[in-house]
Amino acid sequence: MSQRLRRINPLKELLALMRRSFLVLVYDRRSFNLSFLFPIVASAVTVFIAGKDMFVNYEGTKSACFVFCCAAIWGGLFNSIQIVAKERDSIRRDYAAGMRLGCYTLSKAVVQAILCLVQTVFLTCGLFSIHLIYGNELPENGLIFPAVLVEYNISTFLLMFAADGMGLFISCFVKKAETASIVAPYVLILQLIFSGILFNMDGISRILSYSMLSRWGMEALGSISDLNSIPLKINEQFSMIPHEAEEMFTYSDQHLIVSWLVLAAFAVGFILLGNLVLHRISKDSR
């Protein structure tokens, strides 16, 4: 069939779709409230369950970082995993009328990025709370920025946004919102298992773990927390037992930047893939 009709210019269309995405987010009161409640609750849980030993010993810090990591992935994924699938009929109708799918996907990504930003601030408040409640000292300096909290925020945001991008891709791929909900737990399980934290990864498992957001999130958080320098719990009694450094938590600005770039690449990659698969929408049965 002939070429599609052109409507408003792409920038205006993007702004209009962003406005609509934002309104949809705000008008869905239940989801909107949950979006902010979740990081607050996750942060509180982390503080009270894993916060006591964070920055005190290696195991406590690693566990707390892992909980933050999981919370970020969980929050990001559930932000977006249904948002496109729920609107699929409307998207198809508007696409037939000339809407640019690229503008649509980008509008969703931008609004989700803003949401992730706000959620990140709530989530990383937990770190400050750990200091307030338990008196545990955060690392003095960051690897790149003087204030270490900035690096925690950036890492958490990138991880959450990458997970959000993954959710967006799934939402673009499936045809029904229910299917997306069914897929979510399996995605999370894979992230947990192949993060490299719960189990040692060797061989193929190790290679696979590099495709997991959880691994790169932990690499970033572990680096910032300088996990390799924090003593083991057993060192409280037996200080001579060495703490072997793990390559995963290399304390260097280069390592941190690589982790950030990989997470950013995941985010962009998922969004682009999502846009690509969304173009199959015209083949949906009417």
Place this chain on the structure above:
Amino acid sequence: MNEMETVSFEPASSGLSLVVLEQGEIKSYRLSFPEKLTIGRATPVSNPDIPLSSPIAGRSHGEFLMIENQLFYCDKGSKNGTFYNGRKIKQGIKKQISPIMLSPGDILRIDYEDLSKPDPRGVWMLVTSNAIQGEWSVLSLADREETAIGRNSVFCDIVLPRSYISSKHALVTRLNGNYYVSDCGSMDGTWLNGKQIKNATLLREKDCFSICDFHFIFIGDSLVYNSKELSCEAPRRIEPERNQPAAVRQPILRADIREKTILGSGGKVIPLLRNIKVELYRGEMAAILGVSGAGKSTLMDCLNGNEQAGVLGTVQLMGEDLYRNYGRLKCLISSAPQRNIVNELLPVEEELRHAALIRLPGDTTKQEIKDRVDSVLGLLRLEEKRKTRIAKLSGGEQKRVSLGIELVADRELLCMDEPMANLDVNTVQHILQILRQFAHQDNKCVLTVIHEESLIDLFDRVIILTKANNVGRLSFAGTPAEAKRYFNVDSFDRIYSLLEENPERYVKEV
């Protein structure tokens, strides 16, 4: 000796006209056929039915024929030949020339070999189904550097009063004695000689550029254009067509579907429809009815261009072949889905505003969008609910919002396939009354598939399908009152019963 009965002879009418432009003059001829119509240069020794004055045309240049209800043109071996849509009709073996089948929108030209350098004495002919005698206007371009064509009456020289036409749609510019047509980033594009243009393109003698269903022919230093609605001064709103005498009304959509087939498993061709003739008019609401499996949805898809594969026959929209010109004409059609497709989280006004933004040209101002949305809210009787979230509306109100998304686009033909399934009869009646008002007041055509027999009298026209040998066939096409007389019944539910009892009896042979 018995008196012989005489029957007045009515020449067959093709429903088509021929617009002839030569040497600055425009004439049009209705293509009515005693046997054939000849065309050629008028001389003391020749008297063609369509006389030309151009010396390039032969005395017996060609003829128009009607073969099995289809219009054909045959060049009679003329010296300079005839061009059909830009290509010269070739002679075959022994200089025989086969007749060319013609459809509305086809262009014939008589000229010398090189159409890129047309001779001012050449002849340009357009086959059209519009009754356009006396309705072609001429605008001289000689005294202006630029001629703007678009929706905006303030800065456009030729105003096209349609909401889906861009504010400034196209521009004709004079440069170094030549004229160029360019598209101004419009929504629906500008088409020159059947191809969409992107950049400023040189206009040659008798080139024809189109904006949706408006045609402009470049002749000398002038533009010749069609349609009663166009004006160089201010847009004129024509009187609703349904108030005009039936004899002069032209259908907005005319379909002659000989067969519609699909490929089944194993490559078997399965016919779905056969011999369906439909005419729809502006200012009317029409219904497609029929027994289950008669092909109502299939017919709807054929008529709105959603389903073109496997269709043998023609569907004409605004006098032009819809399938051949689908890229240009689809902006005239909107199709409302069966289900409500709305974002229930948003308020009514916001949803309609977004729909208008997506569907109207990019240069539609905020005020125009607001006015359009307000107009549709008024039509849908939802002004008081404009700020209400769609999730809080009743089923009928939600359906109205879903229809409103198509109404904001302001297309000429609105197609709906069972849009009111799952609604109660009172709600359906209410919505139909709204659509009827839309059709009548705004001079649009609304076409819907419907099952509620009690509401058929709300429609201006009905198309009733039946099923014979598993193929959908036309049973009746006309007004509801005519349908009742035809079937000799008082109510439409009785028609359904008759069709179900004996479907093959009511097949109308066309």
